[in-house]
Amino acid sequence: MSHGNATYRIWLELLSEKPVYSTHEHHMESHKQQQLNLDRLFNQSYVGWCKPAPANDRDLRAAWLDGIRTNTYFSWLQKALCRIYDVDEITADNWDDLSVRISAAHRNPDWHLDVMKEHGGYAGFLEDCYWDSGSDVGYPEFVTPIYRLDMWMMGFHAESLTNEGTSAHALFAQPPSFEAYMERFEEELRGRRGRIVGLKCASAYQRTIGFQAASREEAANVFGKHPSETTQAERNAFGDYVLARGLELAEALELPVQFHTGLAQLSGSSPMLMEPLIAAHPRNRFVLFHGGFPWIYETAALAHNYGNVVIDINWLPLISTSAAIHALNTYIDVLRDNGSIAWGGDTWTGEEGVGASMAFRHILAKALSERVEDGSWTAKDAERFADKIMFENTLRIYGLESKRSLFVYE
Structure with missing residues (x-):
């Protein structure tokens, strides 16, 4: 590891302990957040601006993920989902399981704000x-x-x-x-x-x-x-x-x-x-x-x-x-x-x-x-x-x- 990279990680750790107050959100009401699953999360994000998440088909999902994985809209949403739901990456094979977990978590009407506070x-x-x-x-x-x-x-x-x-x-x-x-x-x-x-x-x-x-x-x-x-x-x-x-x-x-x-x-x-x-x-x-x-x-x-x-x-x-x-x-x-x-x-x-x-x-x-x-x-x-x-x-x-x-x- 280079010295510069070590310094970056020290600063990232320090910043992760500090709070943020955002100047701008279009945050949806609780009842809309409760309707979310993985597909809806993709489509209700900037990822959906690139191309909508595909239908329930493993091969289509694999191809979609392969094409969009390097886009920054996708990469940061994936990083967030990996942190919140403890997965390594989103794949065509774990798509449905992750989607069910997201949907179950949102049965708590305050989950959408809880994750922003705890993980963001x-x-x-x-x-x-x-x-x-x-x-x-x-x-x-x-x-x-x-x-x-x-x-x-x-x-x-x-x-x-x-x-x-x-x-x-x-x-x-x-x-x-x-x-x-x-x-x-x-x-x-x-x-x-x-x-x-x-x-x-x-x-x-x-x-x-x-x-x-x-x-x-x-x-x-x-x-x-x-x-x-x-x-x-x-x-x-x-x-x-x-x-x-x-x-x-x-x-x-x-x-x-x-x-x-x-x-x-x-x-x-x-x-x-x-x-x-x-x-x-x-x-x-x-x-x-x-x-x-x-x-x-x-x-x-x-x-x-x-x-x-x-x-x-x-x-x-x-x-x-x-x-x-x-x-x-x-x-x-x-x-x-x-x-x-x-x-x-x-x-x-x-x-x-x-x-x-x-x-x-x-x-x-x-x-x-x-x-x-x-x-x-x-x-x-x-x-x-x-x-x-x-x-x-x-x-x-x-x-x-x-x-x-x-x-x-x-």
């Missing part, structure tokens, strides 16, 4: 419940909600839906006027302030994140038009106006705003497209998700030039572990303040959440051990940074100081 070291997380925005999925002591802006940004018409099929018009008993719509939007944000700690914009899945200035008149002119009667420019203008109003409210309510950047609609999801918006709103805190992958340098440049930018590397260690190590080292180098970086798992299930935590601890141990090994940092420097990115920054950025009592460890 989670002390809590922020929830982006896009199907019921602002929900804590029934676990207020462990889960803190974020509220999505997208259904309002897309809501110029009741049939204009978000990427997930949601609409702000579901909140109205009767079709609203534009004025009533905007009034309700403000009421929603102000009324939820005591329960939510941030806002989220995931528009990159449906449109460019090159947001532009738009007038109230432009937005009002689009409101009420059927989607088939609008142009993309008109739809964007409506969303741009609502977002601008959302940023005003976020500033007044002291809420950070999370933005999906990177992998989505690739032609319009580069974080650099957001520079004019970031520059125009210096008193808003912009949290750029996923490291902006694949534009990791662009994200670093924005954080270098703008003090109101926070880099969140949630999802990135699962997308590409090697890219996440490189990105983390880059961000460490260029950040104005190392309090402006955070991490989240960005998963739906307890098991995949464990895999996300394992991936994060791996990339962090890699980065820290290399810096200590080559003398760039002292061990004290490295551990101080670890505490910041693992939980301290999240508590401060989102005003969760009351949660600090959760972070008592040996």
Whole structure:
């Protein structure tokens, strides 16, 4: 074993004893978790984005596993399942037995959170419940909600839906006027302030994140038009106006705003497209998700030039572990303040959440051990940074100081 590898393992062991507080999950409610088996776990994860798990056929499963085994989505979910259920690897031969064990474990309605706590070291997380925005999925002591802006940004018409099929018009008993719509939007944000700690914009899945200035008149002119009667420019203008109003409210309510950047609609999801918006709103805190992958340098440049930018590397260690190590080292180098970086798992299930935590601890141990090994940092420097990115920054950025009592460890 090389000295460097030994140093990495020392750091990985140290980090495994520390808690994490995730900035971003899509964690499903308990009754949905209780329906899980191995097939559903695969399909309710990023593994399913690659290719759905095959039907109940040994040869098809063997071929599927052979093809996907090197993908990082699969490898970290497999590592989590091996840790939780004490198996060496997933094979076509043990598939059904493991599936039965997963299903049996989930008869305990709290199993999904128990595994995150015990095997993932989670002390809590922020929830982006896009199907019921602002929900804590029934676990207020462990889960803190974020509220999505997208259904309002897309809501110029009741049939204009978000990427997930949601609409702000579901909140109205009767079709609203534009004025009533905007009034309700403000009421929603102000009324939820005591329960939510941030806002989220995931528009990159449906449109460019090159947001532009738009007038109230432009937005009002689009409101009420059927989607088939609008142009993309008109739809964007409506969303741009609502977002601008959302940023005003976020500033007044002291809420950070999370933005999906990177992998989505690739032609319009580069974080650099957001520079004019970031520059125009210096008193808003912009949290750029996923490291902006694949534009990791662009994200670093924005954080270098703008003090109101926070880099969140949630999802990135699962997308590409090697890219996440490189990105983390880059961000460490260029950040104005190392309090402006955070991490989240960005998963739906307890098991995949464990895999996300394992991936994060791996990339962090890699980065820290290399810096200590080559003398760039002292061990004290490295551990101080670890505490910041693992939980301290999240508590401060989102005003969760009351949660600090959760972070008592040996």
